[in-house]
Structure formats: C-alpha cells, structure tokens
Amino acid sequence: MDSKLHGLISLSLFFFSQIMALTAFFLESPFYGLGYAVLLPGCCLAIVFSYCAKCPVRLTSCGHVIVGKITTLLPPRKQGPYTDLDYLIVLTSLLSLILIPQFWLWEHTGLLIAFWVSLFIAGTEINQFVCPECDNTHCIACKKNKRINQ
Numbered sequence: 001m002d003s004k005l006h007g008l009i010s011l012s013l014f015f016f017s018q019i020m021a022l023t024a025f026f027l028e029s030p031f032y033g034l035g036y037a038v039l040l041p042g043c044c045l046a047i048v049f050s051y052c053a054k055c056p057v058r059l060t061s062c063g064h065v066i067v068g069k070i071t072t073l074l075p076p077r078k079q080g081p082y083t084d085l086d087y088l089i090v091l092t093s094l095l096s097l098i099l100i101p102q103f104w105l106w107e108h109t110g111l112l113i114a115f116w117v118s119l120f121i122a123g124t125e126i127n128q129f130v131c132p133e134c135d136n137t138h139c140i141a142c143k144k145n146k147r148i149n150q
C-alpha cells in the first residue's frame with residue numbers, strides 16, 4: 001500500500017480519536033465541548049506551524065498529503081533544523097490532545113477504548129509505513145536520515 005494512503009489513514013484515525021474525545025467533553029457539558037472544540041484546532045495548527053511549516057518536503061511529498069498544504073495558509077517559516085522551542089510546542093500540543101481528555105473519556109468506556117485503539121493504530125501506521133518513506137531529514141524521527149548517518 002502506498003505510504004501516502006497510510007498517511008491519510010493514520011490522519012483519519014487520529015481525528016477519529018479526537019472526535020471520541022470531543023464527544024466525551026460534550027457529554028459532560030456543552031461548555032466543556034466548546035472549549036475542546038477551540039483547543040483541538042489550536043493545538044493542530046500549533047503543530048503544523050512549529051513542525052510542518054519548516055519541513056522541506058511539505059509541498060512536494062508530505063507523508064500526510066494534506067497537512068503540508070495547510071502550511072501555505074500560515075505565516076511562512078524558514079526551512080531548516082528544528083529548535084528546542086519547535087519540539088516543545090509540538091510535544092506540548094500533542095500531549096494536551098492525548099492527556100487532557102483522559103479524565104472525561106474514563107467515564108465512557110466505549111469512547112475510551114475507541115480513542116486508544118484508533119490512536120494506537122494511527123501511531124503504528126505512522127511508525128511502520130509513513131516515517132520510513134518520509135524525506136523530511138530535519139525530523140528527529142526521520143528514518144532516512146538515520147540510514148544516511150550510519
């Protein structure tokens with residue numbers, strides 16, 4: 001299967017897990033649901049701006065196909081190695097989207113299971129099929145970069 005198809009599948013699974021989280025928040029209260037509905041795109045855009053906007057293959061061979069194109073809607077950034085701040089923003093945003101919903105998901109076993117199963121499959125897809133084909137040699141997880149430096 002083409003790595004870009006894996007990229008789209010993993011992206012869809014990630015957003016499926018986030019819909020589970022959003023549902024758990026809305027079941028708690030519309031106020032919480034709306035709060036997460038703001039946090040979710042905010043964190044996603046922070047990741048795209050901090051990481052993808054500096055990616056040298058974002059417009060040519062993005063493993064997640066549409067993510068790289070979204071960078072054209074954001075302020076341009078100089079391509080090059082990532083800084084500690086870039087990594088910090090990506091890590092904080094990603095962990096926020098994974099850890100913050102846990103308390104509310106815990107009260108809905110079906111949503112909790114669906115969240116973790118979809119997230120686990122998305123992560124496996126990325127690790128096994130997307131990263132090995134990705135040409136973003138600035139990325140800390142780039143497998144091609146590791147092969148070049150061996």
Ligand code: SF4
Nearest residue numbers: 052055058062063068
């Ligand atoms: S290849 Fe990865 S880092 Fe580069 S634009 Fe696509 S998702 Fe972002």
